[in-house]
Amino acid sequence: MKLYDMELSGNCYKVRLLLSLLRVPYESIRVGYEKGEHKQPEFLKLNPRGQLPVLDDGGFIVWDSMAILVYLAREYGDDAWLPTAPGAMAEVMQWLAVSENEILYGLARARAVKKFNRPWDLPQCQRMGEGALSVLDGQLETREWLAADRPTIADIACYPYVALAPEGGIGLGDYASVNKWIGRIKALPGYVGMPGL
Amino acid sequence: MKLYDMELSGNCYKVRLLLSLLRVPYESIRVGYEKGEHKQPEFLKLNPRGQLPVLDDGGFIVWDSMAILVYLAREYGDDAWLPTAPGAMAEVMQWLAVSENEILYGLARARAVKKFNRPWDLPQCQRMGEGALSVLDGQLETREWLAADRPTIADIACYPYVALAPEGGIGLGDYASVNKWIGRIKALPGYVGMPGL
Known part of the structure; x- marks a missing residue:
């Protein structure tokens, strides 16, 4: 599990926090936001919006912090973190x-x-x-x-x-x-x- | 089913559209947006954000268009409109x-x-x-x-x-x-x- 990440972003942090609460190990990949790496073609292949965070779970890519929280809750949490009723x-x-x-x-x-x-x-x-x-x-x-x-x-x-x-x-x-x-x-x-x- | 509604709001319209696609009958209740009815105490009891749309499904209140779409898809659609995997x-x-x-x-x-x-x-x-x-x-x-x-x-x-x-x-x-x-x-x-x- 890889997280394309930026330390000072609250949107990245909310993903790091849930990963930690769920005890899911991951690798944080720092993206050079100040150098505009998130707007380069290579990164836009991961996320066409050019934003952080992006999650790579064994090749399955999810972008957007809200979508990532939903994904992690459904895949690694139980119904407690995101009930389906x-x-x-x-x-x-x-x-x-x-x-x-x-x-x-x-x-x-x-x-x-x-x-x-x-x-x-x-x-x-x-x-x-x-x-x-x-x-x-x-x-x-x-x-x-x-x-x-x-x-x-x-x-x-x-x-x-x-x-x-x-x-x-x-x-x-x-x-x-x-x-x-x-x-x-x-x-x-x-x-x-x-x-x- | 009641929808607190405003004709020219795209957020209200997306709910009306899904209700229609799902063939769910409902009553549209027009809220006097131009008169500020959505910021009055009575409406704020339904939605503390003071925004439209709000759905009342037999007494169960859901506010926010995204939340309402999710609710309707889960309650009245099948897995097609919102898959749970x-x-x-x-x-x-x-x-x-x-x-x-x-x-x-x-x-x-x-x-x-x-x-x-x-x-x-x-x-x-x-x-x-x-x-x-x-x-x-x-x-x-x-x-x-x-x-x-x-x-x-x-x-x-x-x-x-x-x-x-x-x-x-x-x-x-x-x-x-x-x-x-x-x-x-x-x-x-x-x-x-x-x-x-």
């Missing part, structure tokens, strides 16, 4: 959608502006990200995990850019339930961190 | 991710700027959207459907804002394979359109 699966999907929308285009983009000088509108991203934090905090007020009575890939998908929000100038002090949930994730057996966490 | 499911998820990223934040946002005066950066959105069209066109050069040898919810999720791209000032003339795929979707038994398509 229609209602239970939909609840996980709702939070994967939040991770791909308000979290990625709000929280992660705000961080990318501050940390990597990306050209997004910072206040717009911060507002969107704060909306996501309010929704998450409301959901976690009465429950321990986002989508079930146990951790699922919904939690793994949302966690990195939520916990990294302060790097985008968004404080987490007002979100007590989110903070407790962050603590629960950090206490999972097999948890690994990344720079900034 | 790990690799096959991951291939569908890859294109659901494109629908939530480059398509939504590129193509759909460009349309929202031109059609609804939304405050996004139009050239940035158009560039992102054109990137998505290139990736889709490449994928569809050698195959009829995005994620399998038959239509899946990947096609349903990507189709609306791709076909509506000209409303965002993005021509489809250069994407021959995408155009053929649009034709194949329109020919599916049970297909319904929306304004602009």
Whole structure:
């Protein structure tokens, strides 16, 4: 198992975190993002979108962090990480959608502006990200995990850019339930961190 | 089955399209988007994100178009619309991710700027959207459907804002394979359109 990887990417980190929680061994292949290696023809053969992460599981290629989490949960987890019953699966999907929308285009983009000088509108991203934090905090007020009575890939998908929000100038002090949930994730057996966490 | 709905939303339309293809009867409940009904406390009880669409299936609430497509495919489709084998499911998820990223934040946002005066950066959105069209066109050069040898919810999720791209000032003339795929979707038994398509 090979993971085309970048240390500071929250999207790569969520895959590393699930691999670690599932105790699946893998080789991390660092891609030279700053040199634009992810836009070179060789890499585009792996992922036509030119993005990280990409997983190579014995020759089967999966790109996109959400698709990789789904793949790993189905192949190496059991029904616990991604239930297949229609209602239970939909609840996980709702939070994967939040991770791909308000979290990625709000929280992660705000961080990318501050940390990597990306050209997004910072206040717009911060507002969107704060909306996501309010929704998450409301959901976690009465429950321990986002989508079930146990951790699922919904939690793994949302966690990195939520916990990294302060790097985008968004404080987490007002979100007590989110903070407790962050603590629960950090206490999972097999948890690994990344720079900034 | 009730769908909280808005006629001109591509995200609502993708749910209406799948419901029609699956021959599932439902009641469309129009939400007064222009009056901000989707941000009122009553609606936020259904969906804390304050967005359309929302599905109410006999009291079970699902929000987010991607989650609703997954729910309907699992509950009312068979394995054809969303396979559950790990690799096959991951291939569908890859294109659901494109629908939530480059398509939504590129193509759909460009349309929202031109059609609804939304405050996004139009050239940035158009560039992102054109990137998505290139990736889709490449994928569809050698195959009829995005994620399998038959239509899946990947096609349903990507189709609306791709076909509506000209409303965002993005021509489809250069994407021959995408155009053929649009034709194949329109020919599916049970297909319904929306304004602009």
